Amino acid sequence: MFKLYLNKSLNKSSAIALPTTMFEMERRYGSYGKRRRRVLENSTAYPDFPLPEMKKVIPEVVLTGQSVNQLSFLACRLDGLTEEELIIFNAAIAMKQPETLTDLINLSCNLDKFSYIAGRLDSIRKESCTDLSKRHIITESGCVYEDAELEVVYDGEQLPYPGYAKNCIFSIWLHTDMYPDRFSLSLPASQEKLDHALRKLRIHSFEEGQDMIIRSAIPGLEERLPCENSIEKLNRLAFILQKRALDQDREVQNLFLAAIEAEAPFELDQVIEIAENLKEYHFSEKQNSFDHIGDDRKYPEQNGGVSTTYGFVRRNDQAIQPLSKKRNTFRLFSPLTGQLYLKTSFGDIENESVHLGAEELYIYEEEITRAIKEVMQIMKCEHGLADFLDNLLLKQKVYAMIPSVEKWNDRLWGVLAVKINGELSEGERNALTREWEGQCSDGFGEGFEQNEIKVDDGVLCVSFWQSDRQFFIKPESEIKNLLKEQEFLSMNTIG
Known part of the structure; x- marks a missing residue:
């Protein structure tokens, strides 16, 4: 900078x-x-x-x-x-x-239109096959020469991606607490480029990065990638796709995206395997656009093909495994807070609110539950908040995401019940938790907080999200075991 x-x-x-x-x-x-x-x-x-x-x-x-x-x-x-x-x-x-x-x-x-050769000029002339009759500049460490005409990448209108590289497959934005802004990296990238990014971000491994945004030159690919943020694996995939010039051939793109949908991979290694063996896949017959809604997410087989948004896909060398039909459920818990606007003796509502914690909200469970159901009915979400998932692979595995509240341990908790087809990987669970946090802060939760709930005491506004460090989202088993341990330690300390 x-x-x-x-x-x-x-x-x-x-x-x-x-x-x-x-x-x-x-x-x-x-x-x-x-x-x-x-x-x-x-x-x-x-x-x-x-x-x-x-x-x-x-x-x-x-x-x-x-x-x-x-x-x-x-x-x-x-x-x-x-x-x-x-x-x-x-x-x-x-x-x-x-x-x-x-x-x-x-x-x-x-x-990329210029080349660099390190060393002294006389050594370069003797050892290099470079035509130095081309326009060149001698630097302290070598020679830079022009070997192609410039292209118009920027004409003063729309600025390109800061990490721009011609024919890149992925544009990545990386962030860590040690770096003042988002670092831009195009993939595929050389090891030198990856090492440079690590030095700039002041980390030893890309796994230490707190945040990563992925954009792809192949339309539809980013929302079909597994929930695994591995720069090294993305780079391997990018080299394969660039070599196949997949960003240039729409028909092959569609086959690749359809194969990913059909296989529903948990990890990027599986996507790499699909890319390396793309010749084994083909469309078995043309079908209308497939809709990933409701029970259709099970991907029923038809004539040996697996249904995708692009049609039915088959693999020649091995069978594509359909998604599990077993329906499992797990729940995520998070703390709630509220603002109560008390009713005056004249029946008016006070302008100033009273802050309520989870312990005080306990008595309003019935009213809050009713309000949540009303909001969800207005949103007309057949599968709850699962309809708003961006990642298609995650969306086809998550049957429903239903928000609610529940009493436990003398507190009222925000709860998300998640119904899934089969099992989720650790990366998918983490991604789903981030999606729920986003809904708590900006989506469902933001709208619900503005919803005035009439209670006997006045008007109540409930927040599913808080900006302080005390906010968290944890699986039901983890939060309940944690609180039990805290209570046990507290009792032993008192004793």
Whole structure:
């Protein structure tokens, strides 16, 4: 990352950390010095680019919403480049002399059009087969030369993905507590690129990452991937798919996606096996679009094929195993809180609320249960919140997700009953828990909290989610065993 300065002397007090937005700059820095707010726009600023050639071609910029977004893109883009890529980029700037941020960004996305050879020039001439009659730049550590025409990746309109790589299969955003923003990584990637990402994120393994967002160049693939966040396995899969040019052939894409649906893999290793043996799969006959609703999620076999959204799929060398028809249920527990607006002696409702914990909510179970049923009826969800699952593999295994409340241990708990076909992997259970947390904070829970529940004392608003660290979601068995252990320890301490 690099900084932007509001004065030419690069005074630390005028430094602005990138990435940022024009709105954020105005909010935080608009009153810098004698300036008043809203005067940063159209003023001149001085980027402290990390590459010397960048400073030469663009020593200053006029601040606009677009230019700040472009500078923020470059900050993220440069952070994802390896040491060798930075050498190439610096030399490419010296060759091409870009005049605008748009040109600079486009050049940064064309580094594959340049090659780098390490070593002294005389050694390169003797040992390399490279045609040095091509345009080239001699650096301190080697030679950078241009070997292809530039393409227009960015024309000043829609900024590309910061980790852009031509023909990439996956675009990944990674986050850790040690990294100030989201790190961008395109797959497939070399081991050098993966090691660079680990260093930037300040972690030893990608498993230490707290958050990961996946986007795919193959439409429909990301929501059909197993709930397993393994960068290494995704990278292996990306190399296979790129080699097969799967992002270019829609018919083969559909077969691959259909095979994933049919096999319903638990792990990425199984998806890799499907990709390696894709020639063994074929559509047995054309069918109308398949709907993953209700009992149809069992994937009934027909003429040796397994039903998917793309038609019936067969595998030549072995049978595709249908999903288990055994229906299992487990429940997730989480704490509840509420706000009670008391009724006055005149029958009006107080403006100020009284906070209620799980112990106080205990007496309102019947009213809250009735309110939940009313909300679910309005939402018209045949399978409860399972209808809103994004991951298709998870969705076909989860038959229903029904929210409720339940008394236990003198408290009222938020409960999600989950009915599944067969069993879920650990990754799928974790993903389902995250989905439920999202529903508690932004989906069902947000709407339910705004629902005023009439009780004898006044009006009650119940929250399934809290922003503090005391909030948690745990399986029923785990939470009940944990509380029993705490009670046992407490009794022994008192004794």
